[in-house]
Amino acid sequence: xxxxxxxxxxxxxxxxxxxxxxxxxxxxxxxxxxxxxxxxxxxxxxxxxxxxxxxxxxxxxxxxxxxxxxxxxxxxxxxxxxxxxxxxxxxxxxxxxxxxxxxxxxxxxxxxxxxxxxxxxxxxxxxxxxxxxxxxxxxxxxxxxxxxxxxxxxxxxxxxxxxxxxxxxxxxxxxxxxxxxxxxxxxxxxxxxxxxxxxxxxxxxxxxxxxxxxxxxxxxxxxxxxxxxxxxxxxxxxxxxxxxxxxxxxxxxxxxxxxxxxxxxxxxxxxxxxxxxxxxxxxxxxxxxxxxxxxxxxxxxxxxxxxxxxxxxxxxxxxxxxxxxxxxxxxxxxxxxxxxxxxxxxxxxxxxxxxxxxx
Numbered sequence: 544x545x546x547x548x549x550x551x552x553x554x555x556x557x558x559x560x561x562x563x564x565x566x567x568x569x570x571x572x573x574x575x576x577x578x579x580x581x582x583x584x585x586x587x588x589x590x591x592x593x594x595x596x597x598x599x600x601x602x603x604x605x606x607x608x609x610x611x612x613x614x615x616x617x618x619x620x621x622x623x624x625x626x627x628x629x630x631x632x633x634x635x636x637x638x639x640x641x642x643x644x645x646x647x648x649x650x651x652x653x654x655x656x657x658x659x660x661x662x663x664x665x666x667x668x669x670x671x672x673x674x675x676x677x678x679x680x681x682x683x684x685x686x687x688x689x690x691x692x693x694x695x696x697x698x699x700x701x702x703x704x705x706x707x708x709x710x711x712x713x714x715x716x717x718x719x720x721x722x723x724x725x726x727x728x729x730x731x732x733x734x735x736x737x738x739x740x741x742x743x744x745x746x747x748x749x750x751x752x753x754x755x756x757x758x759x760x761x762x763x764x765x766x767x768x769x770x771x772x773x774x775x776x777x778x779x780x781x782x783x784x785x786x787x788x789x790x791x792x793x794x795x796x797x798x799x800x801x802x803x804x805x806x807x808x809x810x811x812x813x814x815x816x817x818x819x820x821x822x823x824x825x826x827x828x829x830x831x832x833x834x835x836x837x838x839x840x841x842x843x844x845x846x847x848x849x850x851x852x853x854x855x856x857x858x859x860x861x862x863x864x865x866x867x868x869x870x871x872x873x874x875x876x877x878x879x880x881x882x883x884x885x886x887x888x889x890x891x892x893x894x895x896x897x898x899x900x901x902x
Contacts, residue, residue, distance in 0.1 A: 551700035552783065555828070558707055562805045565599045565834035573598035573606075579891040583900070593837070593859060593879055594886035600810045600835055601719070605887040608720035608810065611658035611876050613649060613869040614709050614800050615642065617676075618666030618702075618793035619684030620729030621693065625767045627732045629755050632684075635728045636669040642726065642868075643673040649724055649868035656877035658722065660869070661713070665705050666727075666792030679705045681792050688736065688771040692788045699787035699795050703828070706799020707806065714807035721804050721811045722839070722876050723818040724869020725793045728754070731844065734820035736768045736789035738846045740777040741823040742853045749846030751816075751865075782827035790824065797821035798828065805832035812879060814872040815842035815865060819850045826854070839875030840864060 548556065573595040578584045585591060597606040617639050623632050641647045642662050653660045664671045668684045681702045685693035694702070713721055731753035738749040746768040752761055768789075772778075775788035786795055798821045804811035813822050813836055826833050833854075840860035841847060851858065859875050892899045 549697040549700070551697050551704060555700045555703055558802060558806055559829040562802065562829055562831045564831050566602060567599065569602050569604065570595050570599035573604045573886060576604045576891070577886060579893070580889040581892055581895050581897050587885065589859060590878070590882045590885060594882040596837065597810050597879060597883055598886060600808060602808070606883040607887060608880050608883050610718045611656065611720045611722070611880065612713050612718040613653050613658055613660045613722040613724045613873055614706070614713065615649065615660060615662045615724035615726060615869055616665050616706065616793035616796040617662060617726040618791050619668040619727055620733055620791050621685045621687035622689055622732050622767065622771070623729040624687050625689050627764045627767055628728050628753060629760065630728050632668060632728050635726060636667055636671065638726050639664065639667060639671055639676060640673055643676050647868060648866055648870050649873060652870045652873040656873055656880070658873055658876055661709070663705065663709060663796065665702055665796045681705065685791055688733070688789045689767050689774065692775055693733070693790060694787045694792065696783055696787050699783060699790065702792045702795035703799035703802070706796035707803035709796070710800045710803030710809065710811070711807055714804070714809045719809060720876055720879060721800060721809055722869050722872035723797045723800055723811065723814050723821065724872060725797060725817050725867055727791055727793045730791050730794060730817050732764060732768060733789060733791040733794055734817045735846050736771050737785065737794065737820040737823060738850045739768065739772060740785045740789055741827060742849055744849050746772065749849050751844040751846060782824065786824045794821045794824065798825035801825035801836050802829045802832050805829065805835040809835070810837060810879070811835055812837050812839050812872045812875050814839055814869045815867060816844040816847040817867055818872065819847050822854060823850055837875070837879065840871035842871070
């Protein structure tokens with residue numbers, strides 16, 4: 544490190560150092576119980592994998608994710624000045640208002656699985672001041688990454704800590720499953736830039752239409768991302784430096800949610816491409832957090848496959864979704880709940896007095 548870390552960066556380093564690894568012994572015990580339940584062994588397929596993973600996170604063979612919450616981070620991006628989105632920047636604020644009023648897709652999906660939605664303003668350009676939107680504004684949007692760093696290191700670390708504290712608060716209130724969501728016009732550009740920077744993939748291989756660009760628009764978006772990667776010399780930066788250079792305030796906060804969830808030993812379900820980029824950042828900052836994060840679904844954005852491969856993550860759903868907001872995470876949270884109910888509530892052959900398979 545060729546600089547003296549500021550107070551927010553030092554606080555983040557302290558949080559990261561305290562994260563403990565999950566216990567493989569508990570996962571082995573969960574698999575033992577799963578194989579004794581009244582069903583043919585492994586007949587519930589990946590549902591059993593999810594159950595065993597959450598058991599390992601919670602440290603018990605009877606996991607419970609009854610209380611669920613989606614932590615949705617909102618922020619604007621200076622790179623929209625380059626014409627990388629068909630939507631104007633004002634849409635971020637307008638959609639935050641829609642979220643506050645309960646009219647967005649995530650409000651409906653979360654309700655269907657019994658999850659609360661909590662919205663944070665980490666970097667919306669407009670002053671929000673809306674009911675149920677928590678104001679944690681680090682800055683009124685990022686700067687234009689195509690001209691220089693989107694954030695400085697302290698702004699970035701502060702945004703990560705917003706997410707850490709949001710996750711800690713949720714855990715303290717008894718939420719046992721956290722989903723990630725976001726809102727920010729231009730954030731698919733930041734996510735693609737982060738994916739390229741953390742994985743080494745070419746910008747063209749990780750950049751998609753986002754909110755609806757045509758082929759010419761995608762080509763322009765690729766060129767902007769290539770310029771941002773070059774201007775910021777991202778390949779010589781450390782994990783926080785990359786996130787600051789080409790990330791977003793809400794993406795940094797999502798990375799913090801994952802680190803904070805890990806610090807509290809709570810399972811975090813990541814949404815799609817934007818949350819996937821945040822996962823790359825979180826695990827670059829805190830590799831131990833990997834044991835606490837589940838990938839919810841495979842986004843239709845091309846960069847998502849690249850980053851999932853880098854993470855070695857296998858999402859539980861594949862529905863051709865690319866909305867964001869946490870919609871994929873909320874859907875998967877319902878499946879995680881079902882997996883835990885199965886492991887915790889089913890009887891074993893011995894308990895039910897049912898004969899096992901004859902050898």
